Amino acid sequence: MSLQFDSVSLQLGGTDILRAISLSLAQGEQAALIGPSGAGKTSLLLLAATRYRPGHGSLNLLGDNPWHVSPRWLAGLRSRIGMIYQAAPLPARQRVVHAVAAGRLGQMSGWSALRQLVWPDDTAAILDSLQRVALADKLWQRCDQLSGGQRQRVGIARVLHQRPALILADEPVAALDPRLADDTIRLLCDEAAARQSTLLVSLHSVELALAYFPRIIGVRDGQIMFDLPREQVHPGVVSALYAGERLREPAEPPAPAASRQDLRC
Numbered sequence: 001m002s003l004q005f006d007s008v009s010l011q012l013g014g015t016d017i018l019r020a021i022s023l024s025l026a027q028g029e030q031a032a033l034i035g036p037s038g039a040g041k042t043s044l045l046l047l048a049a050t051r052y053r054p055g056h057g058s059l060n061l062l063g064d065n066p067w068h069v070s071p072r073w074l075a076g077l078r079s080r081i082g083m084i085y086q087a088a089p090l091p092a093r094q095r096v097v098h099a100v101a102a103g104r105l106g107q108m109s110g111w112s113a114l115r116q117l118v119w120p121d122d123t124a125a126i127l128d129s130l131q132r133v134a135l136a137d138k139l140w141q142r143c144d145q146l147s148g149g150q151r152q153r154v155g156i157a158r159v160l161h162q163r164p165a166l167i168l169a170d171e172p173v174a175a176l177d178p179r180l181a182d183d184t185i186r187l188l189c190d191e192a193a194a195r196q197s198t199l200l201v202s203l204h205s206v207e208l209a210l211a212y213f214p215r216i217i218g219v220r221d222g223q224i225m226f227d228l229p230r231e232q233v234h235p236g237v238v239s240a241l242y243a244g245e246r247l248r249e250p251a252e253p254p255a256p257a258a259s260r261q262d263l264r265c
């Protein structure tokens, strides 16, 4: 298994965020996480990225329990896991070339990594990753001069450059227009398939999830509500997942013109 959670729980600030999550993904498998805002999708991905440590249960990533290995081994494991964030954490003054180069720093020794940060020697590979997210012309641009969608695509290029065995993506297309969102999800799926990488992506768009992922995992209130092949995710299943998730009830539809006239009479 590439990723295995056994009854994993997470508490943050004294609150239960995830409860008894059991989930496994085989190497090369692709799955989408869907669910209402605040359900726990990001937290689940951050657990898989080893950014959080579970309170209970055990997890195995690429053959190791990250919390039972040495710090050095953990660093090696992290270099094989790529995380795409909703808002890419790019230092403002950093140039795009360095932000993408950072994808491979974990795979290098200390001195090489430091040198890459100043003068990356694999600009051709960096350019190739940027080309794939249509940002080749931004190679030397400063990150704080990019739009939100461009920053998100730099975060994706960084993970393409990293070539990890496990790709985790938290709403990777939140800042992109519909056509770019579609192209980007297809790119991630193709990249993962070509490298036999495992891909777990959280998406607000159920439509995109159903269009591209064979397996759909519904999360609500910190628990897995369903884990189904996409063919079994019927409208009723989706409605139950998002039930009650509205800022307010929709207004009564306006009365047809004829009856409004009736009222005036």
Ligand SMILES: Nc1ncnc2c1ncn2[C@@H]1O[C@H](COP(=O)(O)OP(=O)(O)OP(=O)(O)O)[C@@H](O)[C@H]1O
Pocket (backbone or CB within 6 Å): 012, 013, 015, 017, 035, 036, 037, 038, 039, 040, 041, 042, 043, 044
């Ligand atoms: N650091 C934290 N401390 C305390 N509570 C947190 C923390 N981070 C997240 N939460 C809470 O955990 C719950 C799950 O949040 P999470 O970001 O995982 O949800 P999500 O499904 O990704 O939501 P969205 O779709 O809005 O991004 C939320 O109720 C959130 O308020």
